[in-house]
Amino acid sequence: MKKLLLLGVGLLTLIACDKKETPEGSLHLTGNIKGLSQGKLYIQKIKDTSFVILDSILFKGDSHFESTIKLKSPEVLFLFLNRGQTNSIDNNLSFFAEPGEMNIETNLKEFYASAKITGSKNHELLTEFNTFKTKFNEKNLELIEKRIKTGEKLTQETTDSINNEYQKLLTRKYRYTANFAATHGDYEVAPYLALSEIGDINIAFLDTITKKMSPKIAKSKYGRLLRKHIKERKKNEK
Known part of the structure; x- marks a missing residue:
């Protein structure tokens, strides 16, 4: 009985350690750009009328992405996709970011039009x-x-x-x-x-x-x- 109890406590500890909590005052952004095999994604914000890069993500085969960004107050952020050799005017996507968990699902063909954004009431x-x-x-x-x-x-x-x-x-x-x-x-x-x-x-x-x-x-x-x-x-x- 004692062994089973210790085993249960051990499993709970492992689960707790495995689960990553978003730091307070931060945005944990996950997403998927279906059809994207290579390229670079920039997460940006506007500061003093200019775009400032908050993070950049390099894609090599996997179309999923993840980033954690300091964000004390909700604000509009921008995703800019550098498709590598593929040129397109559909490379920009704005979203109203909030601290916590957010997810963006879209595809390479319709990067802006097909985007489904969840996790933000704003x-x-x-x-x-x-x-x-x-x-x-x-x-x-x-x-x-x-x-x-x-x-x-x-x-x-x-x-x-x-x-x-x-x-x-x-x-x-x-x-x-x-x-x-x-x-x-x-x-x-x-x-x-x-x-x-x-x-x-x-x-x-x-x-x-x-x-x-x-x-x-x-x-x-x-x-x-x-x-x-x-x-x-x-x-x-x-």
Whole structure:
């Protein structure tokens, strides 16, 4: 009986030792790029308008990858794939990273379009927002095509009509984004969208978004940047 007990304790110890826990304030990223046999993957972030490499992973036969990166606050990171001899414009993939466990599954043929990203609530919300943004971009393209097709027959009346449609579309985008950010003040995606999508909106809307942010989000990277942005705008608009 004692031997069995010792054996059980020993097995539990081995399991505990084998299981790797993600260090606090770090992102443990795993993934698979199906079809990739060779190449190099760069994990990057933006710092002072420039890309900074956080880690690089070399592929030699195995398409799986793994990396642990220091990440105290959720932020948007980027995967850049160097395919070696294969050239492609589909080499960049952005994702809203969070400390903890995240996984990215994609393939070589459709690196961006086929990506399935799990482990981040902020990324889920960003994906939801991007669904609306895609519809906005499609409608905007329709207006551009309408202007092009009219060509030399473009009258002032038609021009005014297209411009009015665009302004209505833009107003809808700004209102939707502001409401989306204010509604999700418990997540870092709120100040991120306020900065990246509607930084020039009426300052009152930005103030509303900051008031809706939780104390934790207000202290996050994007929360601090948003408050700094508002402060600078108010100073310049006096």
